Each structure stands twice: as structure tokens, then as C-alpha cells.
Amino acid sequence: MTIKESRQWLVVYTKPKSEKKVTERLNRKGFSTYCPTYTSIKQWRDRKKKVSVPVIPSYIFIQLNEFERWEVLTDPGIVNFIYWQGKPAVIQESQLNAFKDLINNTHDPSLIKIENLNEGDRVILKDHRFDKQCGTIQSIHKGNIKIILAELNLKIICNQSKVLVL
Secondary structure: OOOOOOOEEEEEEEOOOOHHHHHHHHHHOOOEEEOOEEEEEEEOOOOEEEEEEEOOOOEEEEEEOHHHHHHHOOOOOEEEEOEEOOEEOEEOHHHHHHHHHHHHHOOOHHHOOOOOOOOOOEEEEOOHHHOOOEEEEEEEEOOEEEEEEHHHOEEEEEEHHHEEEO
16 A cells, blocks of 8 residues: 555644635645635625625644644644544544535535534434433533433443434
């Protein structure tokens, strides 16, 4: 496997309102990036203007290998990578493509809200053992979620990827 083939999609956290500039600079350096945006009309006192707004503020996706990570961090608009369980969060190509499809096929991408899971949130499990069971988040710790399934009189611990927010 060559270095080019071992590239993975990672998530970078940028300084506020720097997403588009960082994306342009990284593209000029030869990186593949994705910064989902939508067009919004902003109004000032004297005029209206169409502007491109990031769907996820301060986040961009970048495809690179482990050796290129440090080069990316030298960009003045980048704060750091997003980490998951102590390692840079890797986004599967299929997940990124599904996200792109969602953005491209949504009439108004500004309605897409990105929120974190919180204690007390109602969720549906995607796990094959408890498929489509509803529960309430009791606690979240290091990516593991404790969920109360009141109907079954159970408390379970699962990964965030196994739940959908109601």
C-alpha cells in the first residue's frame, strides 16, 4: 500500500470563520478537503448579499495520511484535529459520501443542526439485539453511553454509533 492509498478522512477544527480560507490553502497544497456550505442571504443596513456559510462551523474534512498530519497543523487557521477516544477521528469514505448526499439532496441545508448527545436525551438503539428500542441517556463517559430502557427494565452501555437521537 502506498502513502497515497493509505490516506484517511479526518476532521479538523479551525479558528472561527476560517473554514473557507483554510480549505483553499490546503487545496493549494494538494490535499483533498471537504467543507460543506450553503448559500444564505445576509442583510446589512444598506444591502443584501448572498454568502456561503459552512454547514458545520469551524469544521472541515481532510484526506491525508499519518505523516501529513503535522504539515496540516502548520496552517495558521487550524486549531487541531478532532479526537475520538484519544486518536484523531477517522471518517469512513462511505459515511462522508452519505453526508455529502444529505447536504446535496436537502432543500435547505441551513436546517441541518449538529448537536451533541446529552444526558436525558431520548434515543433509539440501532444494535441488532435491541433494534429500535427507545431509551433515555443516563450518562456519557469516553464515548460510552449508559441508556435506560424502561420498557425492558434494563440499563445498557453502548457506543454512540449505536444510537439515533429522537
